[in-house]
Amino acid sequence: MKILLIHNKYKTKGGEDQVFTAEKNLLEKYGHDVTCLTKDNAWEREKFSTGINAIWSRNTNKQVEQLLRQTSFDVAHVHNTFFAISPSVYYPLKKRALPIVQTLHNYRLICPNALLFRESRCCEECVGKFVPWPAIKHRCYRRSRLASGVTASMLTVHRCFKTWTRLIDVYISLTQFSRDMYVRGGIPKEKIRIKPNFILPEPQVGVGGEGYVLYVGRLSEEKGISILLKAWERLTSNRRLLIVGDGPRRNVIETFAQGNTTIEFLGRKEITEVVELMRHAGVMVIPSLWYEGFPRVMVEAYATGLPVIASKLGSMIELVDHGRTGLHFSPGNPQDLADKIDWLLRQPDKLASMRKEARAEYEEKYTAEKNYQMLMDIYESVLSRK
Secondary structure, three states, X not given: OEEEEEEEEOOOOOHHHHHHHHHHHHHHHOOOEEEEEEEXXXXXXXXXXXXXXXXXXXXXXXXXXXXXXXXXXXXEEEEEOOOXXXXXXXXXXXXXXXXXXXXXXXXOOOOOOOOOEXXXXXXXXXXOOOOOHHHHHOOOOOOOHHHHHHHHHHHHHHHHOOHHHHHOOEEEEOOHHHHHHHHXXXXXXXXXXXXXXXXXXXXXXXXXXOOEEEXXXXXXXXXXXXXXXXXXHHOOOOOOEEEEOOOOOHHHHHHHHHOOOOEEEEEOOOHHHHHHHHHHEXXXXXXXXXXOOOOHHHHHHHHOOOOEEEEOOOOHHHHOOEXXXXXXXXXXXXXXXXXXXXXXXXXXXXXXXXXXXXXXXHHHXXXXXXXXXXXXXXXXXXXXXX
16 A cells, blocks of 8 residues: 655654654555655744745645655545644645545644643633634633634634545544544544554563652643642652653753652653653553543553553543553542552552553553554545545
């Protein structure tokens, strides 16, 4: 199969970029002919043309048309178009009758800031609105009315064009929660298939011998890192907390860690280093305040047999089987999080059982082989329509 993968890379590399690379490697592993069209957002954001390009990039449109004149493909799989690529990419693809698959990594098509999150809480004000004007009012994207207006305009223009409902053949949602939210936002239910994230290569199972608590992720408000720090001050057990990641709250985390001998801030780490840390950890914490899409670290944790304590919120409710693969705690409640960490780390038999169940959950749902079959089923469904 000849596959065109399209992805707009982020200025700061994150989970979506890793998923794009993993999916590319998976397809090539099984012998498919993969061509990648990528751009990134590491260019001047202040230029007037930036806003126009986010809505419709003439350069992308021409580039794709030229590529399609030179090479034929069986299917096009788009991951992210914001903002250098833009939704203009779909039009030359559809003009050539090329089946289009779109992965929904976040909530961009129903929320201008892609997070469904503002002012330290989940927000669904724009879901279902043809013109997402609340985002402009609340300056949801980059705390700027101008920037929020650009993203809101992009969504509105392409709703007028029926880009989202007319041109894209199949959407891939990472969880049932995300699928339901997008249906509320206007995407036809029958167009959305569920396929979770995966990792490649598969890591070895750990034993959690060092027993520390691990956080891996972006250091930002919506990720709930401040909730974890508050919980750590309430902890009664004498454990270590290892924090891996980078982001806007890095300085706050570094300062906090310097004043607490039980916290070790490690900064950004490569995936191989992260997996090794997971193999020796006792439990991982995902204290998010927003509706997570499908955190890649969840699959990595389960693959190494690491239980997860996560907010009882959004997709985390379905991804963590409370009492079997981990625990839920009340979102935004540091005392409840501290209590859950204390309780689990004092139950060695329960923790050992959870380790086995976490690995079993990975083998049942999240291996590369199972993910490949799901992806092929989706591709074949759009090819049969063609």
